[in-house]
Amino acid sequence: MPGLLRGMARTAVVAGTATAVSNRVSRRQAGRWAQQDTAAYVQQAPAPAATPVAAPAPPAPAAASPTMDQKLEQLQQLAALKEQGILTDDELAAQKARILSG
Template sequence: MLGRRMGRGGLLRAAATTAVVAGTATAVSGGIRGRQDAKAQQAAEAQAYEQQQQQAQMDAAAQNAVAQQQAQQAAYAQQAPAPAAAPGNDLMGQLQNLANMHSQGILSDEEFAAAKAKLLG
Protein backbone atom coordinates (compact mmCIF):
# COMPACT_ATOMS: atom_id res chain seq x y z
CA MET A 1 0.00 0.00 0.00
CA LEU A 2 2.74 2.39 0.65
CA GLY A 3 3.99 1.96 -2.87
CA ARG A 4 0.68 2.94 -4.28
CA ARG A 5 0.41 6.05 -2.19
CA MET A 6 3.81 7.08 -3.25
CA GLY A 7 2.87 6.65 -6.87
CA ARG A 8 -0.27 8.62 -6.49
CA GLY A 9 1.43 11.29 -4.44
CA GLY A 10 4.07 11.62 -7.09
CA LEU A 11 1.45 12.01 -9.78
CA LEU A 12 -0.40 14.66 -7.80
CA ARG A 13 2.83 16.39 -6.98
CA ALA A 14 3.83 16.43 -10.67
CA ALA A 15 0.42 17.81 -11.64
CA ALA A 16 0.62 20.47 -8.94
CA THR A 17 4.15 21.42 -9.97
CA THR A 18 3.08 21.66 -13.59
CA ALA A 19 0.17 23.88 -12.60
CA VAL A 20 2.42 26.16 -10.55
CA VAL A 21 4.98 26.40 -13.36
CA ALA A 22 2.29 27.10 -15.94
CA GLY A 23 0.68 29.73 -13.71
CA THR A 24 4.04 31.38 -13.07
CA ALA A 25 4.86 31.39 -16.77
CA THR A 26 1.50 32.95 -17.55
CA ALA A 27 1.99 35.63 -14.90
CA VAL A 28 5.52 36.42 -16.10
CA SER A 29 4.51 36.58 -19.75
CA GLY A 30 1.54 38.80 -18.80
CA GLY A 31 3.89 41.13 -16.91
CA ILE A 32 6.31 41.27 -19.81
CA ARG A 33 3.48 41.94 -22.25
CA GLY A 34 2.17 44.68 -19.96
CA ARG A 35 5.59 46.39 -19.84
CA GLN A 36 5.97 46.08 -23.60
CA ASP A 37 2.52 47.60 -24.11
CA ALA A 38 3.41 50.44 -21.74
CA LYS A 39 6.64 51.11 -23.63
CA ALA A 40 4.81 51.06 -26.95
CA GLN A 41 2.21 53.48 -25.56
CA GLN A 42 4.95 55.82 -24.33
CA ALA A 43 6.67 55.71 -27.71
CA ALA A 44 3.39 56.48 -29.48
CA GLU A 45 2.71 59.40 -27.13
CA ALA A 46 6.24 60.74 -27.64
CA GLN A 47 5.83 60.54 -31.40
CA ALA A 48 2.45 62.31 -31.23
CA TYR A 49 3.98 65.05 -29.06
CA GLU A 50 6.86 65.48 -31.50
CA GLN A 51 4.41 65.79 -34.40
CA GLN A 52 2.43 68.41 -32.47
CA GLN A 53 5.59 70.39 -31.84
CA GLN A 54 6.58 70.24 -35.51
CA GLN A 55 3.08 71.32 -36.56
CA ALA A 56 3.20 74.23 -34.10
CA GLN A 57 6.57 75.32 -35.53
CA MET A 58 5.23 75.11 -39.08
CA ASP A 59 2.14 77.11 -38.10
CA ALA A 60 4.29 79.78 -36.45
CA ALA A 61 6.53 79.97 -39.53
CA ALA A 62 3.49 80.31 -41.78
CA GLN A 63 2.08 83.10 -39.59
CA ASN A 64 5.42 84.90 -39.69
CA ALA A 65 5.52 84.60 -43.47
CA VAL A 66 2.01 86.02 -43.77
CA ALA A 67 2.90 88.88 -41.41
CA GLN A 68 6.04 89.67 -43.42
CA GLN A 69 4.09 89.62 -46.67
CA GLN A 70 1.49 91.97 -45.22
CA ALA A 71 4.23 94.29 -43.96
CA GLN A 72 5.86 94.28 -47.40
CA GLN A 73 2.54 95.05 -49.06
CA ALA A 74 1.93 97.91 -46.63
CA ALA A 75 5.42 99.29 -47.25
CA TYR A 76 4.91 99.02 -51.01
CA ALA A 77 1.55 100.78 -50.75
CA GLN A 78 3.22 103.65 -48.87
CA GLN A 79 6.03 103.89 -51.42
CA ALA A 80 3.81 103.68 -54.48
CA PRO A 81 3.33 107.07 -56.10
CA ALA A 82 -0.10 108.61 -55.93
CA PRO A 83 -2.04 108.22 -59.14
CA ALA A 84 -1.85 111.19 -61.47
CA ALA A 85 -4.59 113.68 -60.81
CA ALA A 86 -7.20 114.21 -63.45
CA PRO A 87 -6.71 117.43 -65.46
CA GLY A 88 -9.62 119.15 -63.73
CA ASN A 89 -8.28 118.25 -60.30
CA ASP A 90 -4.81 119.48 -61.25
CA LEU A 91 -6.17 122.96 -61.90
CA MET A 92 -7.93 122.90 -58.54
CA GLY A 93 -4.71 121.82 -56.85
CA GLN A 94 -2.76 124.64 -58.44
CA LEU A 95 -5.39 127.18 -57.42
CA GLN A 96 -5.30 125.87 -53.86
CA ASN A 97 -1.51 126.14 -53.83
CA LEU A 98 -1.76 129.73 -55.00
CA ALA A 99 -4.37 130.49 -52.32
CA ASN A 100 -2.16 128.91 -49.64
CA MET A 101 0.87 130.92 -50.76
CA HIS A 102 -1.25 134.07 -50.81
CA SER A 103 -2.62 133.44 -47.31
CA GLN A 104 0.91 132.75 -46.00
CA GLY A 105 2.11 136.05 -47.43
CA ILE A 106 4.40 134.50 -50.01
CA LEU A 107 2.41 136.08 -52.87
CA SER A 108 1.15 139.62 -52.92
CA ASP A 109 -2.38 140.45 -54.05
CA GLU A 110 -1.11 141.40 -57.50
CA GLU A 111 1.03 138.28 -57.90
CA PHE A 112 -1.87 136.10 -56.76
CA ALA A 113 -4.28 137.74 -59.22
CA ALA A 114 -1.80 137.44 -62.09
CA ALA A 115 -1.04 133.74 -61.41
CA LYS A 116 -4.76 133.01 -61.02
CA ALA A 117 -5.59 134.72 -64.31
CA LYS A 118 -2.80 132.80 -66.02
CA LEU A 119 -4.15 129.45 -64.72
CA LEU A 120 -7.72 130.21 -65.66
CA GLY A 121 -6.67 131.25 -69.13
Protein backbone atom coordinates (compact mmCIF):
# COMPACT_ATOMS: atom_id res chain seq x y z
CA MET A 1 0.00 0.00 0.00
CA PRO A 2 2.75 2.57 0.77
CA GLY A 3 4.31 1.82 -2.62
CA LEU A 4 1.00 2.55 -4.32
CA LEU A 5 0.63 5.89 -2.52
CA ARG A 6 4.21 6.83 -3.32
CA GLY A 7 3.63 6.02 -6.99
CA MET A 8 0.41 8.05 -7.06
CA ALA A 9 2.13 11.00 -5.40
CA ARG A 10 5.02 10.85 -7.87
CA THR A 11 2.57 10.72 -10.79
CA ALA A 12 0.69 13.74 -9.41
CA VAL A 13 3.91 15.74 -9.08
CA VAL A 14 5.05 14.84 -12.59
CA ALA A 15 1.64 15.67 -14.06
CA GLY A 16 1.49 18.98 -12.19
CA THR A 17 4.97 19.95 -13.34
CA ALA A 18 4.20 18.99 -16.92
CA THR A 19 1.02 21.06 -16.85
CA ALA A 20 2.82 24.09 -15.44
CA VAL A 21 5.58 23.85 -18.05
CA SER A 22 3.08 23.35 -20.85
CA ASN A 23 1.07 26.40 -19.75
CA ARG A 24 4.18 28.56 -19.59
CA VAL A 25 5.31 27.44 -23.05
CA SER A 26 1.84 28.20 -24.41
CA ARG A 27 1.86 31.70 -22.89
CA ARG A 28 5.32 32.43 -24.29
CA GLN A 29 4.34 31.18 -27.75
CA ALA A 30 1.14 33.25 -27.70
CA GLY A 31 3.20 36.30 -26.76
CA ARG A 32 5.60 35.71 -29.63
CA TRP A 33 2.72 35.31 -32.09
CA ALA A 34 1.14 38.50 -30.79
CA GLN A 35 4.43 40.37 -31.31
CA GLN A 36 4.71 39.01 -34.85
CA ASP A 37 1.11 39.98 -35.60
CA THR A 38 1.69 43.48 -34.24
CA ALA A 39 4.86 43.90 -36.26
CA ALA A 40 3.09 42.72 -39.42
CA TYR A 41 0.18 45.09 -38.76
CA VAL A 42 2.49 48.04 -38.22
CA GLN A 43 4.27 47.31 -41.50
CA GLN A 44 0.98 47.09 -43.42
CA ALA A 45 -0.78 50.04 -41.78
CA PRO A 46 -0.95 53.20 -43.90
CA ALA A 47 0.65 56.35 -42.55
CA PRO A 48 -1.85 58.29 -40.44
CA ALA A 49 -3.18 61.54 -41.84
CA ALA A 50 -2.01 64.71 -40.15
CA THR A 51 -4.49 65.68 -37.48
CA PRO A 52 -4.62 68.93 -35.58
CA VAL A 53 -3.08 68.63 -32.17
CA ALA A 54 -5.38 69.60 -29.33
CA ALA A 55 -4.14 71.52 -26.33
CA PRO A 56 -3.01 69.19 -23.57
CA ALA A 57 -5.50 68.54 -20.83
CA PRO A 58 -4.86 70.32 -17.55
CA PRO A 59 -3.04 68.12 -15.06
CA ALA A 60 -5.22 66.15 -12.71
CA PRO A 61 -5.23 67.22 -9.08
CA ALA A 62 -2.44 65.59 -7.15
CA ALA A 63 -3.64 62.29 -5.79
CA ALA A 64 -2.76 61.32 -2.28
CA SER A 65 0.10 58.89 -2.14
CA PRO A 66 -0.97 55.27 -1.68
CA THR A 67 -1.21 54.00 1.85
CA MET A 68 1.06 51.29 3.12
CA ASP A 69 -1.82 48.78 2.86
CA GLN A 70 -2.27 49.64 -0.81
CA LYS A 71 1.46 49.28 -1.42
CA LEU A 72 1.49 45.90 0.29
CA GLU A 73 -1.45 44.76 -1.81
CA GLN A 74 0.33 45.85 -5.00
CA LEU A 75 3.49 44.03 -3.92
CA GLN A 76 1.47 40.86 -3.25
CA GLN A 77 -0.08 41.11 -6.70
CA LEU A 78 3.39 41.48 -8.21
CA ALA A 79 4.60 38.42 -6.30
CA ALA A 80 1.66 36.42 -7.65
CA LEU A 81 2.50 37.50 -11.21
CA LYS A 82 6.14 36.49 -10.64
CA GLU A 83 5.06 33.06 -9.35
CA GLN A 84 2.90 32.59 -12.45
CA GLY A 85 5.91 33.33 -14.63
CA ILE A 86 4.39 36.49 -16.09
CA LEU A 87 7.06 38.81 -14.63
CA THR A 88 10.80 38.31 -14.74
CA ASP A 89 13.09 39.08 -11.80
CA ASP A 90 14.16 42.36 -13.39
CA GLU A 91 10.58 43.45 -14.08
CA LEU A 92 9.60 42.57 -10.53
CA ALA A 93 12.49 44.59 -9.09
CA ALA A 94 11.64 47.61 -11.25
CA GLN A 95 7.96 47.56 -10.29
CA LYS A 96 8.78 47.03 -6.64
CA ALA A 97 11.10 50.03 -6.66
CA ARG A 98 8.42 52.14 -8.34
CA ILE A 99 5.81 51.18 -5.75
CA LEU A 100 8.06 51.72 -2.78
CA SER A 101 9.33 55.09 -4.02
CA GLY A 102 5.82 56.47 -4.56
